[in-house]
Amino acid sequence: MSQQHSAAQAPTPRTASAVATVGRRRDWWRDAVIYQVYPRSFADSNGDGMGDLEGVRTRLPYLRDLGVDAVWLSPFYASPQADAGYDVADYRAVDPMFGTLLDADALIRDAHALGLRIIVDLVPNHSSDQHxxxxxxxxxxxxxxxxxxxxxxxxxxxxxxxxxxxxxxxxxxxxxxxxxxxxxxxHLFAPEQPDFNWEHPAVGDEFRSILRFWLDMGVDGFRIDVAHGLVKAEGLPDLGGHDQLKLLGNDVMPFFDQDGVHEIYRQWRHILDEYSGERIFVAEAWTPTVERTAHYVRPDELHQAFNFQYLSTHWDAGELRGVIDRTLEAMRPVGAPSTWVLSNHDVTRHTTRFANPPGLGTQIRLPGDRALGLRRARAASLLMLALPGSAYVYQGEELGLPDVTDLPDEVRQDPAYFRGAGQDGFRDGCRVPIPWTRTGSSYGFGDGGSWLPQPEGWGELSVEAQTGVPGSTLELYRAALAVRRDQPDLGAGDAVEWLRAPEGVLAFRRGDFVCVANTTGESVTVPVHGRVLLASGEVTEADGEAKVPADTTVWWTRA
Incomplete structure (x- = not known):
């Protein structure tokens, strides 16, 4: 007798007691799921076409019900917006396009009341030229x-x-x-973003003060932009014959990943530890190896560091297993959790990356095979959420959003696009405002359109269109986060037990939990590992064996 298991099951709503538990759980950051909000593209409360803090605040219940533990907000500080707010003119003020300090305070308070923590972006490598x-x-x-x-x-x-x-x-x-x-x-970035000289004591004094300002406001942590870039090699030596820099590359450079950054973070950690509530730091640190990344999360430095080696890995079982093993091995000696991520505001969404042939990097301007990309993206998300450690979700990935690859040149705003060389400048494609409703001038983003044009058909990917629909990507994420919250073997820990599996298939056990990910283009047959908890595609079981479709991940439990 055979059984079929559909792609997603109804999530378990988060109860009031569960919210309270999130708020007081120790070491919450070790297995947290943290949701990145890009404020200008999340929700617009005043109809000016630009997302804002009040818009984020009104959508916090959606994030609570999705099942995430914390929200990371990309910059909302006072800025001329030469690089979407990563050129900060005043680190203690909210840019009027996003609201006021009172709006920030209200957002933080409401998030805490819902059991959500708030992490804000900190940009210490450079300021605005209007600072x-x-x-x-x-x-x-x-x-x-x-x-x-x-x-x-x-x-x-x-x-x-x-x-x-x-x-x-x-x-x-x-x-x-x-x-x-x-x-x-x-200026390692745009001319409007001059680099600070961190050898000058006033720079360190200023940022220690900025940390205290936002900690006193109640934020639960900081994502450190360009955490690997603050200190430059002595004498600012030429690169010479070295390959010139490409955006977010992992080459050894005299302006990135210098050992002097670690003394800065040890000083910062002392400040954070003075505050109650387990506040955290997470590093955006592009380094040559995961071993170098581990230096940032030693016990007296930062708490997490994005795993960009994982983000850059192709949808290939061998490559994925290699980077998973290297990551877990690198983090174990320093006692830090692995931190997994598939998409963010600087790279092509993984739905589009996986729709294209491997080797094109993380900046892709082709739509590719969208059905294939979505299928792989769903499977990759379940695989990521099954790994030990913390996971980051970029807004809209729970909707299966692709990059918008056909934006007209005249609407582009990424400064890299106008610089010509270096990065291709197609980050705008992953920053298009997300759809909330099936219809409307901006699919529920706001009443006044959107600062980047949304494509036709965006409404069919909206929250409204996917809510309550079995098998939708949104319901898959909701179910996955509910299962992850209820399964003690998910998230926590620092190791996996690999199981034998067909070529192109990843299979691992964590206590009573088993995850199998088929990265091939064909169905595979594997042993049944208990009761199916969740699958990204339709799995058929018969006579102790399970047929797992192409590009599908399935979760089982023996409990």
Missing amino acids: EWFKRALAEGPGSPSRDRYHFRPGKGENGELPPNDWESVFGGPAWTRVADGEWYL
């Missing part, structure tokens, strides 16, 4: 103390007409811009 410090540095001129807070240098050449070294910007072109008095300043 008061940088404006003062320009006004006071060469040799002034204010210039020492940034990297100002005389140029090379007979008249200083050449940049001080051969570094390139992540966004393409030289990493140096010359000012009117002839000196040059360093």
